[in-house]
Amino acid sequence: MYKTLIRMINDMKLRTKLILSFIVVVFVPVLIVGLFLTNELREMAIGNAIDQAATNVDRVKKRTSEVVNVSYDIAYRLANDTRLETVASRRYESVYDVVKAYKEYPDFREYMKLYREIGNIRLYVDNPTLLDNWEFIQPTDAIRNAEWYQQATSSSLVDWVYIVDERDNVKYLSLVRRVDFPNQGKSGVLVINVNSRMLNQILNQESFDTMIVDSSNQIVSANRPGRLGRPLNELDFENLIKHEETGTFETVVNGSKSQVMIEELKPAASMNGLRVISIFAIDDIVGEANQTIRLAVTVISISLAVAIFLIYAFSILLAKRMLRLSKNINKVATGNLGIVMEIDGKDEIGQLSRQFNAMVSSINALVVEVQESNQQKRQLAQKQNEIKFKMMASQINPHFLFNALESIRMKAHMKGETEIAKVVRLLGKMMRKNLEVGNRSIPMRSEIDIVRCYLEIQKFRHGDRLHFELLIDPKVEETLLPPLIIQPIVENAVVHGLESKEEGGLVRIKAELVGQDVHVEVMDNGSGMTPERAESVKQSLLEQDDDERNRIGLRNVHMRLQLTYGQEHGLVIDSVPSEGTRIHFIIPFGGRSDV
Template sequence: MNFIRIMNDMKMKKKLALTFFSAAVLPLVLSGLFLTGKLREIVINNASSQVSDNVERVRKRTEELIKVPLDISYRLTIDNRMKMVATKKYESYTEVIQAYREYTDIRDYIQLYKEISSIRVYVVNPEALNNWEFIQPDNTITSEAWYKEAIHQKGLAGWNLIKDERNDTEHLSLIRSFPVDSTGQKGVLVINVDKQQLSSILDQESFTTLIVDNRNRVVGSNEAEFFGKNLSDIDGEEKILSRQEGSYNTVVGGKASKVVIANLNPENSWNGLRIISVFSVSEITRDANQVIRLGVVVITVSLIFAILLIYASASLLSRRLFRLSKHMSKVGMGSWETYLHIDGKDEVGLLSKQFNALVRSVHDLVQEVQETNHQKSLVEQRQNEIKFKMLASQINPHFLFNSLESIRMEAHIRRQDDIAEAVWLLSTLLRSSLEAGNGNIPLREELERVRCYLGMQKFRYEDRLKYSLVVDPDLQEMPVPPLIIQPLVENSIVHGLDNREEGAVIKVEVKRIPKGVRVKVCDNGAGFSAERLASIRAELAVSVHEQESKRIGIRNVNDRLVILYGASSALSIESELGKCTYITFFIPGGAASND
């Protein structure tokens, strides 16, 4: 706690300097000493891991390469035509040559598959000839270890470095025996793996990489001088000859080295291959040692420069923070018009910009709250105008309702049901209008008020008035302001029916459209002249703050819509003299605000 108190009381300049020395300089020196010791180990481990990955890649690619001769050998050992050509008792050399010419499978395989360079079939047949595809094995061939081993393994494949008699060169070859007839005579199939394909796999490796057979002979290498040699001829430890899969430390050429070995065991084979990769530790760590020496120099120079820079930065930062603190004090005293400018795009500069934006936002919010309260007051005022203009303020509601109920009951007793219904509709309309508050109500309640009003007017005008209400069912519970549709219906009756002897049809339609709900009140009444319609539109276009309405009608409805939903929800009036009038408004989003 004392340490925290001391740090909190310390000046920003000294605090940053102390923090830099304790959190940067000292750990950097200690970690530098530790990491330089670990760097060599990491480099060696990374190199070993890389070599292991490379060896695994060579193993997989070599396995894919030798799958081709393995597959071809399987096809040839079950090829009866090949066996017949190799064992047939020919009567003349012409017949032999003709048979060899007609049998093209071996030549086709060599042309089709780049992974192999030659195919030789060794079968004892005195009547046959040697054409480097079918060869008569002499004593020299039959005495070879690979030939004897192939005969002994009974059809399994073997992989060894053997000499091709045609060009006296050695190749990694597949060796496999096969039965040639029912007497038990056997032949031997030899398929040479293409040297170029094998070299293309190894040449991509940056370290010395070898492929050796089970006799420790190098059958493939990315260094030409090792090809064909035995591992014992290479200047390395004897234990490499017997090591199996894994990573080992050894000495090659008098240098400490790493050896990574992976086994390749082809399917249906009596022996396999080993992939061996060797790299010298000194070669791997040479670059790391240079980096370490260079790092010591760079770190030393950097520390000296950082010490000077941190002191200058701390001084600059403390001055800028002090300016910000003074500005905040001014704002705290109520000075909303002050503006702070601090150069730079760092955290302090950004903080000053955000603080300026915060001051403006708070100022704008205060004005917005004031404007919102004013707008809310206007809405309540318009709502109260409708409520109080529909009912005379001198009438006692209870007296009025009781009187209307008495009249309705008396009309019902005297079997004047139409009068009773009209009184009930009037009572319901007055009660709902009187109970209408400043908040929103469900659309169904507003429509019920419209039905009551139209029912009363139907009682008055009888067959001269026809009406319909078309509403999407899912909009019944949509919140709307009270007395938002009924005044428009009343306007249609007053201006459309009173001046038309043949009566009128009034239609109220509430329909969901994209981005909201459209409310339309239509009548086929007297309509407005073009001049009167223009006058009404001009009156509605006047700002709510500029004109006070003394009527309940469309002006009041329009003002409330604009206040609640914006100018896009203002009343739209279309009319044609003597024909029709359409009044439409839009509620965005399909629901009114409950605020």
């Protein structure tokens, strides 16, 4: 088999061999690599789209949950409101009594003013002495026979349905639940409409085709026109997917291959829930990738065409030279020894032509018995000088700075300046720790180490005017907290509390375990603050926008504590003029986050 292949290759013309070798060595590998990269680029685009869709669906789910949970909370409050029971179940003697009772119970209207997440609140209750005012409504036979009404009266759980509001004959996603009046032995049906505009605003911020669907496959909100209120069955994709609660599926939607992502949203104590459905066409996602692929294919095709043309032209050039050599050899074979072949070049063909001329000359000398000197062979000398230049560049980084500080410290130490050496070492240590600080939490002992370095440096500056105490409970040393929380407070105590005090003072840092919480306190006996100044500082911690007059350091610490552990974990400031300032905060033991 091997010999047959070699013989077939040897039987081919040189031009055919060159073209075949180009196809095998260049064209086929480029084609394979191109197909592989094209597929990878396409899969990457789809994967990124799926990740983005998952993020979008999760965001829609969370924001929708926040909206519907408002209705749930209000329904829970109303279901346990004895005042509502009194108004709804009381037997009234006159219209005046009814109007007076309605006026004394404004809770429905107040809830609608306070919470923009709800559109309407109404209570269906059998009490012929009540007046229908779109809040308290006597159920008609049509309402009593409605499936949602019967479902509500037969269960104490919350039901989420897409029903018509009698006020404007428009459908809303509504919370429906039974409200029992145990003192009267009666019950009513509470309906709270979810604000459709808020649901639409949530979906309109999404780039993909996104819908919110109830348990009966009714589209209650969508970011594409013409879908609101339509059943999911009218959309053109597989019926099996329409009943899936969660997952990612590949299907055909409106004739286009698409990805469908479904996420279930089921509020607490509900007999049913909602589903968030996101759809994106694969062709739209890979469109940019396909454009890049087409451009790459065009460039590669042109490059291959140019390469084939050059290979073909080069093969013709070689074939012509070989053909000339073959013709001259045939002439010598017929006895023509006066031939001098001229084929330029220093490649193998040129070498063969020169050897052929030398051979013909030798034969001529033997035939005519004329002594001729042999043709001197040309000696080719080729010199190539290569000069390589290497450029080296040094890069200054934090390690260079640390090394420089260490050199200064060693010089000071060698000259007996131990105090300067100590301060330089503390400065280098503090800078290194600050540079190493990232977004992750650090142990309490690391934060206290930074504080200790800072205070030692300040003590070097202020001398005996500054004293400090570190009272750290060993139990809390491994408690995690955000980096650079205590140091800005200590810096504030030194700069604003003690520097303006001529005789200096004391800074005490205390951290102790109290129950399941760690209490951290920074106290100074400096100049303190007037009540007006203290109140101004406290107000600055609550402001939303930065201002050049604000204490950015304390506000930053205050906000990070609240963002990490909750609103109740911010800074607490107590200050007395001429006596000092105390700033403290509380974090959970172990550093767990409650947010």
